[in-house]
Amino acid sequence: MKPENKTQAFKFFLLGISEDSSLQPFLFGLFLFMYLVTVLGNLLIILATITDPRLHTPMYLFLSNLSFADICFTSTSIPKMLVNIHTQSKVIPYKGCITQVSFFIVFGVLDNFLLAVMAYDRLVAICHPLQYMVIMNCRLCGSLVLGCWITSALNSLLQTLMALRLSFCADVEIPHFMCELYQLVLLACSDTFANDVVIYFAAMLLVVGPLAGILYSYAKIVSAIRAISSARGKYKAFSTCVSHLSVVSLFYCTVLGVYLSSSVTQNSQATVRASVMYSMVTPMLNPFIYSLRNKDIVRGLRRLFRAKP
């Protein structure tokens, strides 16, 4: 296994968000705070959903799966970043780097799929309200969630195996606070054509596919809502989608923003700062978006805190 030996001879470094040493305590505090809020907020959503039988509906089961995915998603990168800031070290072991890459892909893609499944759930609820419970039965929900998990895991396995083939000819300095597949491919010195092809097709299938599904669902939802005659009925139907629509817009706008900013500016630091948005801010805000406007979740949370041990 020559490439493996070659790779392990070199060190991997995460350059982080800023090299400015006076900024480090502030960054540490900020990211620790954001991480704790993310874990706590999403954990509360999961606990509220589990403990309140009235929240055992497809929408909230999908939501608590999304919360779980968000906790895992942030946990792949933030704790390591905090440790590195705290110990003033930039080193990450090769195995750690590959692990970050693979889990980041699993949970990123899973988020994406769950948002699409939730859009389908809203489509059924608004376009076929009478058959909703029949169509979205336990078996379908279970299979949808399982399908999301399996697809994300298989894709990540493929991408990780491809990434393991890369070899590096010098110390690897990743201008980011986590190991990202794209950066590894850029910094590799072996031929990366096959990796580029696999990444490109996976992105087309697994990101554009669910996004198309979401857009299709909302096109149907909008036309169904327009067909409702009473203003009150319109508002009621629409209000059940607002939270989901906000989360979807936040997720895709931040990803698109990062993509556009990286193609407009050559400044990789700016891109990394923008990627804080989708890797930290979106998962942090999801529980708030869902609970602030939502009477069911608020009731579930009250119940959670009133529950006697």
Ligand SMILES: *[C@@H]1O[C@H](CO)[C@@H](O)[C@H](O)[C@H]1NC(C)=O
């Ligand atoms: C995820 O969804 C499945 C199927 O709807 C449900 O049974 C399960 O409890 C959910 N998991 C979490 C962590 O909420």
